[in-house]
Amino acid sequence: xxxxxxxxxxxxxxxxxxxxxxxxxxVGFFVKTGSRDETAEVAGVSHFLEHMVFKGxxxxxxxxxxxDFDRIGANYNAYTSEENTVYYAAVLPEYLADAVxxxxxxxxxxxxxxxxxxxKQVILEEIKMYEDAPGSMAWDHARRIYxxxxxxxxxxxxxxxxxxxxxxxxxxxxxxxxxVAPNVVAAAAGNLDWPAFVRLVESKCGHWPAMPAGRExxxxxxxxxxxxxxTQPTSSxxxxxxxxPGSSAESPLRYTAATLAIAVGDDSGxxxxxxxxxxxxxxxxxxxxxxxxGCGMTVTxxxxxxxxxxxxxxxxxxxxxxxxxxxxxxxxLAQAKNKITSRxxxxxxxPMGRMRSIAxxxxxxxxxxxxxxxxxxxxxxxxxxxxxxxxxxxxxxATVVEYGPLTS
Amino acid sequence: MAQELHQHTLPNGLTLLAERMDHVRSATMxxxxxxxxxxxxxxxxxxxxxxxxxxxxGAADRDSKRLALDLDNLxxxxxxxxxxxxxxxxAGTLARNLPAVLDVYADIARRPLLPGDELEAAQELxxxxxxxxxxxxxxxxxxxxxxxxxxxxxxxxxxxxxxxxEAVTPESLHGYYRSxxxxxxxxxxxxGAIDWPALKGQVERLxxxxxxxxxxxxxxxxxxxxxxxxxxxxxxxxxxxxYPSASFPDPDYYAARGAVGVLSGGMSARLFTEVREKxxxxxxxxxxHDTVRDRGAVIGYAGTRSDRAQQTLDVMVAExxxxxxxxxxxxxxxxxxxxxxxxxxxxxxxxxxxGSMASDWFYLRRVRxxxxxxxxxxxxxxxxxxxxxxxxxxxxxxxxxxxPEPLTTPAG
Numbered sequence: 161x162x163x164x165x166x167x168x169x170x171x172x173x174x175x176x177x178x179x180x181x182x183x184x185x186x187v188g189f190f191v192k193t194g195s196r197d198e199t200a201e202v203a204g205v206s207h208f209l210e211h212m213v214f215k216g217x218x219x220x221x222x223x224x225x226x227x228d229f230d231r232i233g234a235n236y237n238a239y240t241s242e243e244n245t246v247y248y249a250a251v252l253p254e255y256l257a258d259a260v261x262x263x264x265x266x267x268x269x270x271x272x273x274x275x276x277x278x279x280k281q282v283i284l285e286e287i288k289m290y291e292d293a294p295g296s297m298a299w300d301h302a303r304r305i306y307x308x309x310x311x312x313x314x315x316x317x318x319x320x321x322x323x324x325x326x327x328x329x330x331x332x333x334x335x336x337x338x339x340v341a342p343n344v345v346a347a348a349a350g351n352l353d354w355p356a357f358v359r360l361v362e363s364k365c366g367h368w369p370a371m372p373a374g375r376e377x378x379x380x381x382x383x384x385x386x387x388x389x390x391t392q393p394t395s396s397x398x399x400x401x402x403x404x405p406g407s408s409a410e411s412p413l414r415y416t417a418a419t420l421a422i423a424v425g426d427d428s429g430x431x432x433x434x435x436x437x438x439x440x441x442x443x444x445x446x447x448x449x450x451x452x453x454g455c456g457m458t459v460t461x462x463x464x465x466x467x468x469x470x471x472x473x474x475x476x477x478x479x480x481x482x483x484x485x486x487x488x489x490x491x492x493l494a495q496a497k498n499k500i501t502s503r504x505x506x507x508x509x510x511p512m513g514r515m516r517s518i519a520x521x522x523x524x525x526x527x528x529x530x531x532x533x534x535x536x537x538x539x540x541x542x543x544x545x546x547x548x549x550x551x552x553x554x555x556x557x558a559t560v561v562e563y564g565p566l567t568s
Numbered sequence: 569m570a571q572e573l574h575q576h577t578l579p580n581g582l583t584l585l586a587e588r589m590d591h592v593r594s595a596t597m598x599x600x601x602x603x604x605x606x607x608x609x610x611x612x613x614x615x616x617x618x619x620x621x622x623x624x625x626g627a628a629d630r631d632s633k634r635l636a637l638d639l640d641n642l643x644x645x646x647x648x649x650x651x652x653x654x655x656x657x658x659a660g661t662l663a664r665n666l667p668a669v670l671d672v673y674a675d676i677a678r679r680p681l682l683p684g685d686e687l688e689a690a691q692e693l694x695x696x697x698x699x700x701x702x703x704x705x706x707x708x709x710x711x712x713x714x715x716x717x718x719x720x721x722x723x724x725x726x727x728x729x730x731x732x733x734e735a736v737t738p739e740s741l742h743g744y745y746r747s748x749x750x751x752x753x754x755x756x757x758x759x760g761a762i763d764w765p766a767l768k769g770q771v772e773r774l775x776x777x778x779x780x781x782x783x784x785x786x787x788x789x790x791x792x793x794x795x796x797x798x799x800x801x802x803x804x805x806x807x808x809x810x811y812p813s814a815s816f817p818d819p820d821y822y823a824a825r826g827a828v829g830v831l832s833g834g835m836s837a838r839l840f841t842e843v844r845e846k847x848x849x850x851x852x853x854x855x856x857h858d859t860v861r862d863r864g865a866v867i868g869y870a871g872t873r874s875d876r877a878q879q880t881l882d883v884m885v886a887e888x889x890x891x892x893x894x895x896x897x898x899x900x901x902x903x904x905x906x907x908x909x910x911x912x913x914x915x916x917x918x919x920x921x922x923g924s925m926a927s928d929w930f931y932l933r934r935v936r937x938x939x940x941x942x943x944x945x946x947x948x949x950x951x952x953x954x955x956x957x958x959x960x961x962x963x964x965x966x967x968x969x970x971x972p973e974p975l976t977t978p979a980g
Contacts, residue, residue: 181591182916183912183913183915183916184909184912184913184916214835222845223836223841223845226834226835226836226840226841226845227836227898227902229834229835229836230833230834230835230836230837230902230905230906231898231901231902231905232905233902233904233905233906233907233908233909234909235909235913250909250913251909252908252909252912278845278846278847278848279848280848281847281848281849282844282848282850282851283851284873285804285848285849285850285851285871285872285873286851288803288804288873289706289803289804289851289852289871291803292705292802292803292804292871293703293704293705294703295703394801394802395703396699396700396702396703397696397699397700397702397703428636428639428640428646429636429637429640434633437693438632438689439689439692440688440689440690440691440692440693440695440696441692442696443693443696443697443699443700444700463700463703464696465695465696465699491637494641495637495640495641498640498641498642498643499640499643499645501643501662502594502643502644502645502660502661502662502665503643503645505593505594505662506594506645506660506918506919509592509593509594509916509917509918510913510916510917511916
């Protein structure tokens with residue numbers, strides 16, 4: 161049985177899948193905190209903190225951290241989402257212990273003032289970079305409008321003003337509250353020795369604080385509704401997002417949600433593809449799910465020449481109305497399943513893919529699925545479960561945001 | 569663990585490459601046909617891109633919808649793309665479906681319908697892509713750099729031009745397809761849980777009578793590179809630069825990769841450390857290596873707030889030049905560690921292996937073994953890199969910037 165789990169006395173949870181035939185190992189530390197856990201005053205602190213984690217500890221300067229990772233040839237990075245901050249590395253099996261040593265060390269960062277001030281400039285550059293990417297700005301605005309006063313509408317980067325005003329002490333306070341052992345899952349997959357991994361994490365992280373960290377505002381949001389036109393004269397294309405309520409990350413309907421999104425808006429052979437991409441009406445169009453704790457959203461989006469927006473939006477609305485009324489066909493369901501089977505198998509061939517998959521299952525559902533069980537769950541999706549899904553989460557209950565040069 | 573590599577060139581010139589990987593359940597195929605954007609007729613730039621889009625709009629007895637549905641039901645995760653020299657068709661799926669997928673791709677390559685009444689839609693998509701590039705300044709600045717650094721026809725991009733795309737007709741597209749889609753020079757690369765004798769037999773049946781006779785690659789004209797500032801009202805200034813390096817087939821190639829690795833191989837490398845970590849000047853800064861046929865280049869990039877862009881350029885250029893003063897054993901050891909990790913992890917991915925074999929064959933006319941690549945990595949030393957830099961110094965930089973204000977390239 162390749163799956164293992166263990167809890168440390170301080171509440172830190174470990175999960176792992178051993179794959180003896182793998183040529184590498186992947187490890188990740190998942191801290192269950194993100195932009196949804198921030199107050200307006202500290203908007204962007206989770207993401208800025210993610211950067212500061214790599215800037216050194218008692219034992220290591222920022223350069224030491226980078227040198228140590230690079231000396232073991234690690235593929236490493238981190239990301240911040242609305243609800244998780246994730247630090248991960250893929251390494252050759254002989255370097256897993258080193259990778260855990262570095263990750264466990266940096267997760268108790270020093271947050272030195274000089275590093276804080278310099279890295280703040282990097283964050284401000286990142287904000288500017290996204291300001292020049294209208295597709296990303298559209299997404300941020302769309303979420304803000306859809307979620308209204310629900311904290312899932314918070315941006316991950318924060319603003320130039322909020323990040324500019326952030327102090328090192330505010331970050332430290334946030335870190336002390338959120339980066340606590342019960343709020344962290346350590347996951348590993350690939351060619352690894354599980355008992356050795358447990359001993360390692362226990363010795364490096366056993367002293368982490370045991371106080372719990374919760375999450376407020378775990379409630380559904382159904383979307384503000386309406387049509388919102390945001391004008392950005394420097395954007396060349398118009399970016400349109402049609403958002404409707406969706407199931408949460410822990411919902412048993414999550415497989416149905418993902419399958420439906422493929423039928424509606426996958427890159428190939430979907431309703432959106434045939435109606436919008438095949439005739440050349442848009443540059444791109446897609447439908448996907450955004451699944452968080454206690455709350456989710458389905459996003460149907462496209463980017464196009466501003467002249468085509470009104471006509472394209474009508475087409476999208478009709479597709480969503482048709483799907484809401486009639487569901488999808490048996491052929492579309494079979495087609496989606498055949499795509500999913502191939503993708504799940506291919507994704508599982510890298511340890512990083514399995515590591516992220518088992519971590520997510522554990523964080524949201526406290527369960528484990530090997531590849532065959534994942535495939536069985538997708539195979540169990542039926543026209544009936546799709547009907548049940550649409551009745552609870554109408555795909556045409558829309559909040560629409562347009563972002564681009566149009567003024568009306 | 570022994571690598572199981574196979575290779576067979578058909579009498580008509582098509583080369584089949586295969587790697588059997590028995591620890592996976594999937595398989596990936598790459599079909600490269602010489603017909604990339606350097607072959608575009610000069611008054612119809614964008615022809616290759618349109619062809620790639622049109623190839624999958626029906627083939628043999630399947631119309632566009634049936635073709636897409638059948639490939640989707642075979643779980644074929646696929647893409648059609650265009651590089652300077654090749655149209656690249658790729659598909660990855662469960663290994664047991666690969667023979668059926670290959671049958672379909674033989675139809676796509678040899679019997680595409682290229683429906684005239686769908687050309688306008690493909691043209692619209694290509695025009696929308698060009699518009700979308702305006703909203704992706706990081707990608708745009710690299711293409712604008714290559715357009716000024718490389719000589720024609722290597723200075724083109726896969727996007728074509730609006731005028732070129734609009735000038736394509738069904739007849740001109742069919743003509744292009746007939747002239748380019750021939751067996752000689754085509755490469756079919758397959759990796760995964762495959763059976764070599766069965767694969768070889770199937771490919772011989774599907775492609776054995778595909779005629780050859782395509783014209784050879786265009787030769788580049790002589791044209792000196794030029795730097796330029798492109799005004800655009802943006803928050804960041806995009807900086808891109810290039811200078812000559814060893815190409816992939818060159819014996820100096822790994823020394824060139826070593827130099828780029830010291831500059832940009834990981835977060836302890838020089839550019840990241842000096843430009844971002846120490847000075848906070850940017851979020852994204854990197855150097856990479858590019859090969860176009862027999863010429864190589866080092867490409868540098870940074871995106872930075874416009875009021876600090878001059879400083880960023882100054883620091884970047886200083887780092888490129890400072891390399892010639894020396895590189896340490898530890899720096900080279902780190903480059904080797906990263907290359908080794910990549911090499912090992914490539915063995916986990918059928919897509920990575922299929923792509924790597926195709927690229928090897930295209931440039932070298934053979935497939936490198938893991939041992940050979942590992943030996944080249946192990947052989948990398950500071951002395952090699954410094955000798956290489958004497959042959960390929962960071963001078964006569966071509967610099968292209970995209971943003972509100974022009975910059976001055978530091979002399980030296």
